Structure formats: structure tokens, C-alpha cells
Amino acid sequence: MTTSPNPVSKNRSRLLAAAASIAVAGAIGLGAITSGTAPVFADPVRVDAPQAPGFADVVEHVSPAVVSVRVKAKTVSDDEEGFFSGPRGFENLPDDHPMKRFFRQFRGYGEQQQDGKRWHRDRQPRPVAQGSGFFISDDGYLVTNNHVVDGGSSFTVVTNDGKELDAKLVGADSRTDLALLKVDSDQKFTYVEFADDSKVRVGDWVVAVGNPFGLGGTVTAGIVSARGRDIGAGPYDDFIQIDAAVNHGNSGGPAFNLNGQVVGVNTAIFSPSGGSVGIAFAIPASTAKQVVQDLMKGGSVQRGWLGVQIQPVTPDIAESLGLGNNAKGALVASVQDDGPAKKAGIVAGDVVTQVNGKDVSSPRELARIIGANPPGQPVDVTLWRNGKSETVKLDLGTLPASDKQASAEQQSSPQAQADALANLGLTVTTADDGKGLVVTAVEPDSDAADRGIQPGDVIMSVNSVEVKGPGDVTKAMADAAKAGRKAVLVQLTREDTNRFVTLPVNKG
Secondary structure, three states: OOOOOOHHHHHHHHHHHHHHHHHHHHHHHHHHHHOOOOOOOOOOOOOOOOOOOOOHHHHHHHHHHEEEEEEEEOOOOHHHHOOOOOOOOHHHOOOOOHHHHHHHHHOOOOOOOEEOOEEOOOOOOOEEEEEEEEEOOOOOEEEEOHHHHOOEEEEEEEOOOOOEEEEEEEEEEOOOOEEEEEOOOOOOOOOOOEOOHHHOOOOOEEEEEEOHHHOOOEEEEEEEEEEEEOOOOOOOOOEEEEEOOOOOOOOOOEEEOOOOOEEEEEEEEOOOOOOOOOOEEEEEHHHHHHHHHHHHHHOOOOOEEOOEEEEEOOHHHHHHOOOOOOOOOEEEEEEOOOOHHHHOOOOOOOEEEEEOOEEOOOHHHHHHHHHOOOOOOEEEEEEEEOOEEEEEEEEOEEOOOOOOOOOOOOOOOOOOOOEEEHHHOEEEEEOOOOOOEEEEEEOOOOHHHHOOOOOOOEEEEEOOEEOOOHHHHHHHHHHHHHOOOOEEEEEEEEOOEEEEEEEEHHHO
16 A cells, blocks of 8 residues: 655645745845945937037127126206106105105105205215126227216226226217227227128027026027118117117127137117017117227218208119119109209109219118218219219218208198199199199098198109199109100109109009
8 A cells, every 4th residue: 555645744735845946035135235236227328419509608708798787877956957757745754654755765866855845865976777798999998888888977896706897988889789888998809890791691690698587698599581671760770689688788789600700789678568579679880980080080970961851762763763673773752952962953752863873762861872982972863853863973062960951932822723633643733833733631531641642741743843733743644654754753742741642644
């Protein structure tokens, strides 16, 4: 008879084997720990991407040349400035009343003294502006904006390393919003140079360095997004548009190219929100360089003057004058009596197409070309007159300080008997002196109304021919129709100002 094995012994053997296996595994683990061998993990993610060019090298080299400009205003008296009396009953409060202390601090008042209902400011200069600037020579000449220094009595320059230096105003030019300061010091300053902005292209990188909100040296970067911007700041608008973060306090600071050269002077921002939206405007380096040279020589800028009032040549005006599709140039609206243009025989209705052989594309360009020449400079002015081109020679005058434009003789007091040019939507009457036709009524939705003609306007000429009655208008339109033109050029005066509009000949 066979005897079966003991079940208890088998289970015990299995448990002992399992324990031995655990002991072996534990010994292996303990050996790994005691031997100092760390577990192996996978490598972290790393991407070897192409590196974009940075601006650190440019900023490092140019920053010492960029400064903060602090301006203090001239001291003014209460009679000049007015006074702040606070809310009703304010003057009756005790001097140590919290309300009085609040208004003193809020309004910028220091120690005050009561004098009836008047509260006087301390007779100390007070800060009015803070902007930016940059050195253009090692002996301390620096450029900023005119609107930064305008009205200032003392100027302090704060360098990149925190030094404060007194500066004096050499000169300023309000027309281009540029100013030149000078720091008198034995120190040799790091300075920058102007770039050739004719080589600046839309899409180029630019770096703006300045003092926004008085924070000190701050750097932003962007690109040139447009050239030749006219923002209505002045007669010589030709701004470089920069899409970069430029804020209040950046005014007068430089915009650099990647070579560390100044391509423009930051002067304005487009700011519907009051802060930067990433659109700024800079004065081109070529303009700044020329103005600065003049300021350095004599403290002011002398510009040439032609003595005309001008307006754009629209496609309608070009067609009426026989220029076809060439809607370029500057249309002379009026000529000043004592100006060089008058002496040279230029008349209203002429179109200036060239100066010294250089094409004139717009009134703004004509203003820049003439202003770039010094007074007394002889120039050749090419005109489009009576269907052909001719050139006159003249010597430029000196631009008046008031930037005065030519004025036209005012016509008034229409006669009672009125004549109608019904097809054009006009009712006119001859002027008392027989020169011109006074517009007495304009029909709504007419050609005349569409072109902005208003009652009170005086029609002085049609296609450069003086008019004395409605028949002169009719004849001028008939002559234009025979010449194959679709419109005539009408010269109007309104409130001593000349302008031109076109009217279609097929309606006359």
C-alpha cells in the first residue's frame, strides 16, 4: 500500500522557496543602493531650433548715447497762471484740515499761504515735461523734440549710468518738432550717427530706446511699416511709421537700425486709448540731420519761401487742365503780393510740376523741396500753364515766421439782380466791383453742392480766365468742350482763401 505525501509539507516548501526568492531580489536591490548606482531615466526634451537675431549687441553699444531729458518751466505769477481756490467754502477750512491737505497734495501745492480766497504756488520752477534724447557728438550736443523743451527754463540730462548734467538750449524748430541741447562738460560722451534713411525699407528691424513714463532706459523693437506718412503735424510731414511700443516719454528718443545708426527721431504715436497701440512715427534721419546742422550753426532754421498757396491736383483737376491721367504736382491757388512767385509771374491756376528738374508729386513735396533750400537760392520752377509746360527762374525768399499764406481779395455785397446757372445747381450775381461772381444759392444734390461750393463763395476764374458775368462761365465751358475736356477748373475765394474745384462741362 502506497502512502501519499503530507500536504502540509508541500505548502511549507513553497513558502520557503518564495521567501528565498524575495530575499535574493532584496539583496540585489540593496546592492544597487549601497553600490551608489542610480536608476537610468529618459533624456529631457530639447529642440535645436534656428536662433532668431537678437538686439542685445545693438542696445549695449548705443545705450550710453541715449539720455533722459527733464524740463522745468518758467516761473509764472498768479496773475499769469490763475489760481486754484478749491471747492466752495474751501478757504474757510483750517489749514490742517484733511481736505485742505488733500487738495494741496493733489494739485501739486507745497507750503501755501492764505490770502483771501487765493492760494499761491511756491515761486519755484516746476517740472512740465520729461522726454528722451541722444548725443550726436562727443562734446555734448544732443537731439530731442521741440515739444519736449518748449516753454522750458532749465534742462537736465540724465545719462544711462544715472549722472545728472545741466544742459542749455541751442535752438529749436517747431515746424519739424526738433530741438538741440548742449551739455558743457570736459567729459567725452558716447554718441551715435544718423543713418542714410533713403536705404530704409518697409520691413526693416528698428530698435527704439528712450525714457517712457520716466522709467529710465527702456528698449522696444519693431519694424518699419511705412514711409512718407502725413499725420497733419506740420507742412513738412514725412514720417517713418514704426510698429513698436513707443509711449509718452519716448519723445525725442532715437530709433536705431541693426547697425546702431539713427534712422529716425520718435516724435508721435497713434493712441486712441491714451497708451501705446504699437504704432509710432519718427522724423527721418535726413530731415533731422539737416535741421540739426542749421541749429548748430545759428540756433534757428532759415527756409526758402515761394509765396504761394497750393492744393493737390485731383484727377478731375488734371483732366480739366489737359494733364490727362497725370494727377501730380501742386496747383497754385493764390499768389502772395510780395512773394518771389508773384515777381516771377506765377499766377493762380498754374501747376508746379518740377523744381530744378526734380518732379513734384504733391503740395507737401513742393513745400519740402522749397523749404530745403536756403533763402536767396536761385531755382528753376517748371509750370503747367494753358496746356503746355514752361519754366520760370526766381530767387527764393525767406519763409515768414507766421507761415503766412497768400490771401485773396474778399468779394462781397452782391447786386440784387441774380442770374442762374441752373444746370450746375448755382445761382450767382456779379460782384460790386465787377470782378467775379458771388454764389447766392446752391441746389442740394447738384454738381456744385457735391464739390463743396457754398453761398458766399466767389467764382474768380474758369480755366484761368477771369469771369465778370455768367456768360464768361458759359463760354469757358463751351471752349473746354470743343477741346475735348470733360470738366473746367473753377477758382473760388472763401474767407480770404483761394481754392479750386472742377465742374463738368456737359452740365453747363
